[in-house]
Amino acid sequence: MPFVTIDGQPLHYIDQGTGPAVLLAGSYLWDQAMWAPQIAALTQQYRVIAPDLWGHGQSGPLPQTTTSLDDIARQGLALLDHLDIECVTLVGLSVGGMWGARLALSAHGRINGLVLMDTYLGEEPEPTRDYYFSLLKQIEDAGVITPQLLDIIVPIFFHPDIDQKSALYQDFRASLAALPADRLLQSIVPMGRITFGRADLLPRLHELNADTTLLMCGDQDQPRPPAETREMAELIGCPYVLVPEAGHISNLENARFVTEALLEFLAQRN
Template sequence: MPFIEIEGKPLHYQTRGTGFPVLLGHSYLWDSSMWAPQIDALSRHYQVIVPDLWGHGQSGRLPENTHTLGDLATHAGRLLDALGIGQCAIVGLSVGGMWGSELALREPGRVKCLVLMDTDRSAEPDVTLKQYSQMFNAIESLGSIPAPMIDVIVPLFFRRGATLDGEVHARFRKALAAFSADQLRQSVVPLGRLIFGRPDALASLAGLDAASTLIMCGELDIPRPPTEMARMAAVIGCRQMLIPDAGHISNLENQSFVTDTLLAWLDQHVA
């Protein structure tokens, strides 16, 4: 699988298929494999590019000068430059939607259409910001994510009330436990502080093209509830859609709904 060097660090990415390029951005604490069902389906019609977030998957550590969502958007743009891609579609979930929307605002001619999933561009609420900050401090100190904390983190990513005993849940638990001390201290914790300490950029979304932007959200998403989707859609003036029976990682909890919706949206806007 290929890598590109950005600011002296190796960024890993998957690429599959041919056709109009579609860039997928994954959630914090996951990696590009999160998109496996959609990669399989979309790559039959499009060129699908899926980078691993810094310190996640096979990517190297977070570059030292990375401090904002705009920096992450710049890195994605450099990946597209290296691949010779002048125009693409972006589908971003959670932090993938944060930097994806920023890239679309900065380079509107490059992003032909945009899908934002289970994400938000307003500031993190004070209550959850405090909770997450305490978790980051503990993880940084320990150099690991302890089992009791994993028990708290895992339910946040799935639909409210879900039974967390499936293969996807087990793989996620294993991945959280497998982060090394260096990954956590050099990349995962700093990224978490960057993501959840983000400034309020909600008003800036008015600069997105409403006709080519779609926002989706799991109807049972805990950290990024549908009220945030509605607030963003109102600013943009774009279409919004609830994903039934899904939480934060909605593309895995309702694979068929998300995949079918993405195929229809892409067929309409890039075909």
Template sequence: MQKIRINGRNMSYLDVGQGPVVVFGHSYLWDSVMWQPQIEALSKQYRCIVPELWAHGQSDAAPASTNTLVDYADDILSLMDHLDIEQFALVGLSVGGMWGTELVLKAPTRVKALVLMDTFVGYEPEVAKAKYVAMFNTIEQLETVPPAMIDAITPLFFANDAEQDNPELVAGFKAMLAGLSGEKAKAIVRIGRMVFDRRDTFDDIEKLTLPTLIMVGAEDKPRPPLESMLLHDAIHGSEFVLIPKAGHISNLEQPEFVNEALTRFLAKSVA
């Protein structure tokens, strides 16, 4: 891992491989390790950069100046400027797709191709948002994630049969949640509120003219396929791929399928 100082805080990031640059945005409650299968496959021909979201992985808590996903897009542009990278492709899953879209809207000439995975850039539905806010309030109060909440959160991230098909993956995620405590837990909650209080950029995405691939796990619960289909309909010329037997963290549940789709898309979209 490497680190960069942005607005008084350290952001950690991976920088692996050589060639055209591909920036990866990971999911909320995950970190750069989430992209390991894709880095292994793609770093042979691309320079893969994976910033870790504030309060995730080895990154510090968010700076006081970062209060929205628009602000975070600015932070990533600061990283790209620091690395002297003018143009890049962007692959974002979940919140990675949300801030990734904000970055494209902010600096359209810098992003050559966009992959949106298991994400949605409209408002968070009110019923779901209320449920998440209640969880955040509890975590902030207790400064930990109680066992019952871990059991409620975990199934949201995986396919229906994940406990038997990917037991180590599920167990690792549960262990990570159980290990959150104190200031780290509160810093994670602050990022969660940014995610679910995001602005509605759905009307803006009609302006996107870059090559765009939209992928979603067929069994994604928090970001169901219908949302990705709406994105596909709104972004002219975009491609849509449904990932079988995958939930929200589709790239880890079906890595070979996702790697093939990314390889195919990037080969024709990124010089």
């Protein structure tokens, strides 16, 4: 498995397939395996790179110098430089979209297509920011994601009617329950605070290229409701697509729909 040292820490990523490059940037609390259905399809025609966020999957802890999503975007650009990738289509879901958009704004010439999924580039609304910060404080104090916190956190990522006995739901719950204290304290909690304490990027959305940008959102996404996607699409002037019967992790809850939409978008870009 390939690693690259960035800001003094090992960043893990996968690099599979050949062809035009696609960078998949995933959600907070998920590793690159969340993209498995898309990787299987896209690698037939494209070179797919999917990093693990700091403290997630096999990546090392959050570098101490990392204090904002701009830092995460800079590190993403360093990964592209390491791989000698001059131009890439970036697909970012949730926090992946938050830092992915920052990368696109800071390095216009490196991004030939941008798909922002189940994400929001404005600042976190104060009530939800305070709520998420309170959950992070409870995790920090406990040194573990307790069963009570799992009951709160896990459903956030899925549409309300998901079968809680399904492998998708139970595997995610088990992965969170297994996170060790050092990883929670060094990476997961501070990464959460960076994500939910992010600065407002809405005033800069007009700088994104509307002709090469697509927004997608699960039609039942709870933390990032479709209204936010519509707001951003209007500011950018680009199209948006709602993913039917899907919540926040729309690429897994309706993998076929998302994969087909991405393949269509990529075919237009390359």
